[in-house]
Amino acid sequence: MKKVEPAKATENVRHAIRDLVPIAEEVDASGKEITYLNIGDPIVYDFRTPEHLWEAINSDRRKCEGYANAIGSHDTRQAVADYANRMGAKNISNKDAIIFVGGSEAIILSLQALMNPGENILVPRPGYSVYNGELNYLGCEHNEYDLDEENEWQIDIETMRKSINEKTKGIVIINPNNPTGSVLTRKNLKETIDLAGEFDLPIFSDETYDQIIYDDAEFVSAASLSNDIPIISLGSISKTHLAPGFRGGWLYKQDPNGALDDYFAAIQKLCRLRLTNVAPTQAAIKAALNGPQDGVKEMVKKLQPRRDLTYKRLNEIEGLSCDKPKGAFYAFPKIDLPVKSDKEFVLSLLREKGVLVVYGSGFGQKEGTNHFRIVFLPPEETLNTAFDKIEEFIKENYS
Numbered sequence: 001m002k003k004v005e006p007a008k009a010t011e012n013v014r015h016a017i018r019d020l021v022p023i024a025e026e027v028d029a030s031g032k033e034i035t036y037l038n039i040g041d042p043i044v045y046d047f048r049t050p051e052h053l054w055e056a057i058n059s060d061r062r063k064c065e066g067y068a069n070a071i072g073s074h075d076t077r078q079a080v081a082d083y084a085n086r087m088g089a090k091n092i093s094n095k096d097a098i099i100f101v102g103g104s105e106a107i108i109l110s111l112q113a114l115m116n117p118g119e120n121i122l123v124p125r126p127g128y129s130v131y132n133g134e135l136n137y138l139g140c141e142h143n144e145y146d147l148d149e150e151n152e153w154q155i156d157i158e159t160m161r162k163s164i165n166e167k168t169k170g171i172v173i174i175n176p177n178n179p180t181g182s183v184l185t186r187k188n189l190k191e192t193i194d195l196a197g198e199f200d201l202p203i204f205s206d207e208t209y210d211q212i213i214y215d216d217a218e219f220v221s222a223a224s225l226s227n228d229i230p231i232i233s234l235g236s237i238s239k240t241h242l243a244p245g246f247r248g249g250w251l252y253k254q255d256p257n258g259a260l261d262d263y264f265a266a267i268q269k270l271c272r273l274r275l276t277n278v279a280p281t282q283a284a285i286k287a288a289l290n291g292p293q294d295g296v297k298e299m300v301k302k303l304q305p306r307r308d309l310t311y312k313r314l315n316e317i318e319g320l321s322c323d324k325p326k327g328a329f330y331a332f333p334k335i336d337l338p339v340k341s342d343k344e345f346v347l348s349l350l351r352e353k354g355v356l357v358v359y360g361s362g363f364g365q366k367e368g369t370n371h372f373r374i375v376f377l378p379p380e381e382t383l384n385t386a387f388d389k390i391e392e393f394i395k396e397n398y399s
């Protein structure tokens with residue numbers, strides 16, 4: 001049989017975090033032990049999904065066995081609306097919320113419902129690769145604005161302003177940010193919302209890591225700061241509720257003037273095309289948002305010393321420097337060494353020392369800069385071993 005050709009549109013779909021896995025498997029097959037610091041999955045390390053999420057599924061098994069409402073069950077959407085209002089959004093009702101198969105599906109379907117080929121949406125540089133991968137698939141431009149490394153990775157409002165053109169459909173912000181772990185200040189977020197208002201653009205605010213915040217950093221939801229600028233906010237139980245396998249994500253809109261009505265209806269249409277939500281996930285999201293929140297607090301408490309260690313060790317290694325992550329569980333050190341590219345650095349580190357991190361260019365970073373993203377979810381012992389190996393690798397190759 002002749003070779004089956006995949007659709008051309010898939011050619012430029014990249015997701016660096018997953019693209020590295022086959023290479024790691026090759027290294028693994030060669031007998032080298034690998035320390036995986038590439039994927040933000042807490043369950044791979046010493047975290048478990050809170051028991052009450054499982055209990056919620058088990059106590060409603062009958063409902064979990066059938067198809068679920070394609071846009072999410074009424075109660076689950078209400079739980080999201082209540083959560084949004086608790087986080088400072090105004091008058092959100094269950095009609096303003098949609099449930100998805102993880103935050104990733106929310107990103108994919110909401111971009112599909114918005115974007116035509118040739119149009120663009122503003123995305124942060126560096127930022128999360130699913131946005132860029134889907135935009136490539138849709139034949140759209142990811143129109144990047146910079147996060148300023150010299151200013152704790154806050155949004156560089158001027159590059160954002162310069163990037164906006166007549167084909168721009170909206171602004172994506174990721175707060176707290178993956179891959180840098182930065183958290184937008186109230187002032188920076190307000191300036192961004194004001195700029196969106198100036199150009200009549202909606203804001204798509206990815207708040208996946210909203211509860212994972214360190215020290216005195218403050219998470220401020222975009223909806224809480226906006227009056228009439230339309231906000232679409234994304235959330236998920238994957239990280240904050242330690243349940244990435246459950247595949248529960250959502251969007252809610254805050255849109256007092258109805259600018260998003262047709263767009264939201266289009267997203268719902270795409271949800272119906274895939275027939276159903278995951279039924280057990282409806283119960284788990286409700287339990288996560290309405291139930292006890294101790295698990296979230298314990299996770300942050302456990303992560304804090306891992307974040308401190310990561311920050312300290314990375315800055316002690318000659319040739320690396322790193323801003324202190326204020327949220328999420330990622331650090332994004334800069335490589336100040338004569339490397340060909342950060343991809344080459346990351347691949348050599350993997351082959352020589354078995355430490356797997358993700359190259360910064362996979363997150364669309366600024367030209368001429370080299371970084372990598374490291375996940376600080378593992379216990380301190382594992383992290384220390386990884387930092388020792390990174391230090392050795394740099395000494396052996398660059399001193």
Ligand SMILES: Cc1ncc(COP(=O)(O)O)c(C=O)c1O
Pocket residue numbers: 040101102103104105128174177178206208235236237238244248249
């Ligand atoms: C910024 C950001 N948004 C969305 C997601 C999607 O997460 P999930 O599909 O597991 O809900 C992730 C996952 O890593 C992320 O980092």
